[in-house]
Amino acid sequence: MQQTVLISGGTGLVGTALKSALLANGHNVRVLSRQKTDTKKGIYQWDLSTGYIDKTAIIGISCIVHLAGAHVMDKPWSKNRRREILTSRVSGLELLKEAIKENPEKIHLISASGSNFYPSVNGAFFTEVDKPGESFISKVCIEWEKAANAFKSNEHHVSILRTGVVLSNKGGAYVRLRKIFSSGFGSSLGSGKQAFVWIHIQDLVSMYVGLIEGNIPPHTYNAVSPNKVSMDEFSKALAQRLGKWLLPINVPSFVLKLIIGKRANLLLHGGYLDSQKIQDVGFKFQFPDLPKALKNLV
Numbered sequence: 001m002q003q004t005v006l007i008s009g010g011t012g013l014v015g016t017a018l019k020s021a022l023l024a025n026g027h028n029v030r031v032l033s034r035q036k037t038d039t040k041k042g043i044y045q046w047d048l049s050t051g052y053i054d055k056t057a058i059i060g061i062s063c064i065v066h067l068a069g070a071h072v073m074d075k076p077w078s079k080n081r082r083r084e085i086l087t088s089r090v091s092g093l094e095l096l097k098e099a100i101k102e103n104p105e106k107i108h109l110i111s112a113s114g115s116n117f118y119p120s121v122n123g124a125f126f127t128e129v130d131k132p133g134e135s136f137i138s139k140v141c142i143e144w145e146k147a148a149n150a151f152k153s154n155e156h157h158v159s160i161l162r163t164g165v166v167l168s169n170k171g172g173a174y175v176r177l178r179k180i181f182s183s184g185f186g187s188s189l190g191s192g193k194q195a196f197v198w199i200h201i202q203d204l205v206s207m208y209v210g211l212i213e214g215n216i217p218p219h220t221y222n223a224v225s226p227n228k229v230s231m232d233e234f235s236k237a238l239a240q241r242l243g244k245w246l247l248p249i250n251v252p253s254f255v256l257k258l259i260i261g262k263r264a265n266l267l268l269h270g271g272y273l274d275s276q277k278i279q280d281v282g283f284k285f286q287f288p289d290l291p292k293a294l295k296n297l298v
């Protein structure tokens with residue numbers, strides 16, 4: 001059935017790919033953005049600082065995908081930046097919840113969340129029932145998910161995808177890493193034993209489409225590949241795929257901390273995530289293992 005889907009942050013890496021997939025499946029797509037409304041391009045403006053939202057974006061929608069949020073790694077975590085990382089995700093949901101109050105349709109809200117919801121423990125293995133961590137980013141994920149789950153009180157359906165590093169050749173972490181590794185300066189980080197939790201963008205987009213089209217029941221899922229790889233294994237596989245040397249010494253933790261401050265913790269520590277729950281409801285990964293994913297991306 002054709003649906004009208006509103007994607008907040010639909011101009012970003014995941015949103016752009018999702019928009020194309022939804023249009024290809026015959027759905028109508030609207031994008032909620034900080035840019036000015038331009039209905040010809042399907043762009044509808046909102047402004048989280050003033051609480052403004054172009055309400056025409058809401059008319060007739062059956063699904064909201066919430067992807068908007070200030071980038072976590074792009075800038076140092078000053079007090080202001082930390083506030084922005086949190087409020088850009090939570091205030092967006094609060095604004096949307098208010099805006100759909102008079103909407104007669106039941107809405108399925110699907111919100112992104114991060115794999116850093118879980119504690120940063122090397123060697124651990126987390127399923128969706130495990131408790132969250134206590135880091136700054138874990139706390140952001142907790143508030144983000146709480147704001148998403150608040151939609152349930154209006155009898156709407158809610159789904160959450162706790163997402164690992166999205167591998168895409170259109171941008172994000174993979175493009176940055178490919179540049180470094182291609183120049184021959186690729187190396188692993190810290191102990192190298194921490195998990196590198198990843199998902200190919202096509203699989204992530206298929207999860208969103210599956211939820212929107214009702215092939216995956218609304219719920220909270222880990223959106224990560226079933227292939228468990230450590231930072232050392234990921235670095236080795238990427239260097240091999242690019243035909244480059246991997247530097248024989250990992251970048252020491254203290255050096256990374258000197259360069260990017262507390263953000264380094266996201267790269268230096270972390271456990272694996274279990275993706276069995278989404279597979280149990282019938283989801284099939286197109287890129288279940290890293291070599292296949294890298295072959296497709298390089």
Ligand SMILES: NC(=O)c1ccc[n+]([C@@H]2O[C@H](COP(=O)([O-])OP(=O)(O)OC[C@H]3O[C@@H](n4cnc5c(N)ncnc54)[C@H](OP(=O)(O)O)[C@@H]3O)[C@@H](O)[C@H]2O)c1
Pocket residue numbers: 008009010011012013014015032033034035048066067068069070071072084088112113114115163164165166167172173
């Ligand atoms: N990519 C990953 O590896 C990854 C991994 C785990 C979780 N996630 C989460 O999944 C979501 C989508 O990821 P993505 O990679 O597509 O993100 P992205 O490329 O950074 O795009 C996010 C969008 O959010 C909007 N945005 C940015 N800063 C904002 C702010 N301060 N206030 C309001 N809106 C803002 C922007 O849209 P406008 O400029 O049009 O407003 C931007 O296009 C994000 O919430 C991200 O944290 C991503």
